Amino acid sequence: MVSIQELATFCKKKGFIYRNAEIYGGMAGFFDLGHLGVELNNNIKQELWKRFVQAREDVVGIDGSLMSPEIVFKASGHLESFTDIMLECSKCKKKIRADEIIEEETHIDAEGKSVDDILTIIKDNKLKCPSCGGGFKEPEHFNLMFKSEVGAKEGNLAYLRPETAQSIFTNFKLVYDNARMKLPFGIAQTGKAFRNEISPRDFLFRCREFEQFEIEFFCHPDKLNDCLGYNKIKSLEFNYFDGKKQKKAKISDLKASKWHAYWLAEFYRFFLELGLSKDKLRITKHNKEKLAHYAAACFDIEYKFPFGWKEIHGNADRKQFDLTQHSKLSKNDMSIFDEETKQKIVPYVASEPSQGIGRAFLAFMFDAYDDDKKRGNIVLHLHPKLAPVKVGVFPLVNKLDKEAKAVYDMLKDEFTCIYDRSGSVGRRYARADEAGVPFCCTIDFDSQKDKSITIRDKNSTKQVRVKISEIKETVRKLLEGEKLENVGKLVK
Numbered sequence: 001m002v003s004i005q006e007l008a009t010f011c012k013k014k015g016f017i018y019r020n021a022e023i024y025g026g027m028a029g030f031f032d033l034g035h036l037g038v039e040l041n042n043n044i045k046q047e048l049w050k051r052f053v054q055a056r057e058d059v060v061g062i063d064g065s066l067m068s069p070e071i072v073f074k075a076s077g078h079l080e081s082f083t084d085i086m087l088e089c090s091k092c093k094k095k096i097r098a099d100e101i102i103e104e105e106t107h108i109d110a111e112g113k114s115v116d117d118i119l120t121i122i123k124d125n126k127l128k129c130p131s132c133g134g135g136f137k138e139p140e141h142f143n144l145m146f147k148s149e150v151g152a153k154e155g156n157l158a159y160l161r162p163e164t165a166q167s168i169f170t171n172f173k174l175v176y177d178n179a180r181m182k183l184p185f186g187i188a189q190t191g192k193a194f195r196n197e198i199s200p201r202d203f204l205f206r207c208r209e210f211e212q213f214e215i216e217f218f219c220h221p222d223k224l225n226d227c228l229g230y231n232k233i234k235s236l237e238f239n240y241f242d243g244k245k246q247k248k249a250k251i252s253d254l255k256a257s258k259w260h261a262y263w264l265a266e267f268y269r270f271f272l273e274l275g276l277s278k279d280k281l282r283i284t285k286h287n288k289e290k291l292a293h294y295a296a297a298c299f300d301i302e303y304k305f306p307f308g309w310k311e312i313h314g315n316a317d318r319k320q321f322d323l324t325q326h327s328k329l330s331k332n333d334m335s336i337f338d339e340e341t342k343q344k345i346v347p348y349v350a351s352e353p354s355q356g357i358g359r360a361f362l363a364f365m366f367d368a369y370d371d372d373k374k375r376g377n378i379v380l381h382l383h384p385k386l387a388p389v390k391v392g393v394f395p396l397v398n399k400l401d402k403e404a405k406a407v408y409d410m411l412k413d414e415f416t417c418i419y420d421r422s423g424s425v426g427r428r429y430a431r432a433d434e435a436g437v438p439f440c441c442t443i444d445f446d447s448q449k450d451k452s453i454t455i456r457d458k459n460s461t462k463q464v465r466v467k468i469s470e471i472k473e474t475v476r477k478l479l480e481g482e483k484l485e486n487v488g489k490l491v492k
């Protein structure tokens with residue numbers, strides 16, 4: 001597998017990802033998307049939104065503000081509990097996340113451990129600053145939220161949101177009434193979240209600004225197992241890590257409510273169907289120490305990165321925690337009258353699928369990256385639905401520019417296309433491979449006679465001859481998964 005440094009270099013060179021403000025030396029944990037990156041990122045978000053919002057009757061979307069007043073995060077518990085334990089070197093003053101250095105040096109999983117436990121591990125293992133070898137000061141809690149003041153009046157505190165979820169909870173009653181939803185139903189959101197991470201690292205994996213797609217799925221508290229879709233997913237098999245060893249398991253083996261298990265399975269399927277390798281995916285369950293302050297249970301979907309198995313998706317049972325808290329602090333009753341049971345209840349979040357877009361981006365890129373020695377170039381085997389550019393159009397020689405431009409004009413309204421006329425056709429194919437373009441059309445001298453062009457499939461490099469008049473329909477079919485052999489005559 002390619003290393004994280006090599007992938008970051010490739011992403012910069014091809015126009016996927018740049019470090020923010022690189023001309024000034026950059027700022028750790030902040031990234032900008034280049035011309036291919038923005039397309040891939042949008043495609044990931046679009047696939048999530050289409051599948052989990054637009055194609056469902058029981059989920060609606062919102063788009064909340066990035067900043068909220070302090071009271072929101074007091075209610076949500078983030079002000080008090082959204083912290084990591086930090087270590088500061090008494091010599092060079094370097095600040096590090098305690099659980100990370102402990103894991104690196106001792107392989108002990110220290111996420112969620114108390115300050116006292118951290119102190120004991122540090123003393124027992126004689127841990128020192130990795131930069132200068134100095135000793136550490138007493139470990140401290142560090143709140144990860146970015147704080148600001150709003151308006152000219154001093155003391156009007158607000159925070160950038162550390163998760164998209166809170167505006168779903170604060171708007172819950174409005175959405176419930178306006179969208180005329182009935183339990184069980186979900187509210188979804190895609191948007192930015194901000195965390196002042198102590199040690200941002202591993203490229204897009206741990207950033208200070210990132211995007212999330214989240215759903216809060218609300219149920220009647222007594223009906224967490226009334227899930228019609230459960231039967232369809234209960235036999236789904238996956239790698240399960242129980243904290244000690246990895247084994248094969250089925251969704252029905254998980255100790256979770258049916259709605260919780262259902263949503264976890266749906267996101268696992270999302271990754272599989274968009275091409276991630278099954279052997280690089282696994283599900284784990286949080287132990288009590290790791291659980292967030294609001295959660296009764298939580299599962300992660302992990303991907304096997306070159307730097308280890310790491311969380312790409314979190315999925316928590318958030319109980320009635322948030323709506324109850326917002327009822328208390330806002331003095332607005334967040335309970336609803338459930339028509340079916342004729343009961344007044346506070347809805348229960350049976351599942352909160354929380355998907356980081358950047359981590360999905362990273363997993364898709366690692367999985368797709370193939371240093372093809374035979375071709376002599378990188379080939380990105382991204383699923384066609386994710387590919388930043390769907391079609392490349394090339395004139396064999398520049399004399400055929402007019403004919404090739406006409407084909408490009410036919411396609412560009414419907415598909416993201418590139419037009420490339422520079423260098424040999426081989427070079428142009430290589431550039432397209434590196435951008436993950438699934439299909440390339442070449443206009444040659446025969447095109448004028450037979451009114452046809454060749455389409456090359458990136459994965460197999462096979463080519464077929466297709467009528468220009470049918471090109472749009474053909475590309476549509478290919479992107480939907482039709483075999484190359486079925487859309488035209490194979491070119492020898």
Ligand code: GAP
Nearest residue numbers: 163165205206207210312313314354355356359
């Ligand atoms: N609302 C629940 C929540 O935010 P989380 O496990 O803290 O839960 C959910 O985060 C997902 O957000 C993670 O699985 C990951 O994909 C993404 N994420 C969290 N922190 C991140 C960071 N610092 N950089 C990039 N992505 C992050």
